[in-house]
Amino acid sequence: MDYDRLGNSGLRVSRISLGCMSFGDPSRGFNDWSLAEEDAGPFFRQAVELGITFWDTANVTAPIVGATKSHHLAYATASIDIDLTDDEIRALEEPYTPCEPAGF
Numbered sequence: 001m002d003y004d005r006l007g008n009s010g011l012r013v014s015r016i017s018l019g020c021m022s023f024g025d026p027s028r029g030f031n032d033w034s035l036a037e038e039d040a041g042p043f044f045r046q047a048v049e050l051g052i053t054f055w056d057t058a059n060v061t062a063p064i065v066g067a068t069k070s071h072h073l074a075y076a077t078a079s080i081d082i083d084l085t086d087d088e089i090r091a092l093e094e095p096y097t098p099c100e101p102a103g104f
Contacts, residue, residue, distance in 0.1 A: 001051030013054035018047040020057045 002015045023040040026032050035043075047055070 003053070006054075014052045015054075016050075016052055017054040017056045018043070018052050020055055 003012045004015055005011065006013050022031070022034050023037075023043070024031070024034045025036055026034050
């Protein structure tokens with residue numbers, strides 16, 4: 001397994017991560033399709049055996065809820081109670097340009 005530094009934290013983690021969104025007690029979360037602890041265990045054991053030390057525990061991934069489409073921007077900003085200037089809205093509506101990860 002290859003490992004790298006996580007940003008500027010000094011932590012070294014595996015380059016491969018285990019996405020954990022599908023693991024957890026279905027009766028306690030928003031995913032009725034998630035795997036309970038006894039069913040998820042084999043996935044975690046195999047990850048450990050393979051040297052995976054980076055576990056992604058985020059249950060949602062998006063820049064801002066609803067802001068992945070420009071016509072949802074007003075709703076998204078209202079939901080977190082912030083006001084954006086016209087210039088800030090224009091900047092957020094510009095096409096996204098992916099960047100190389102920093103710190104590796």
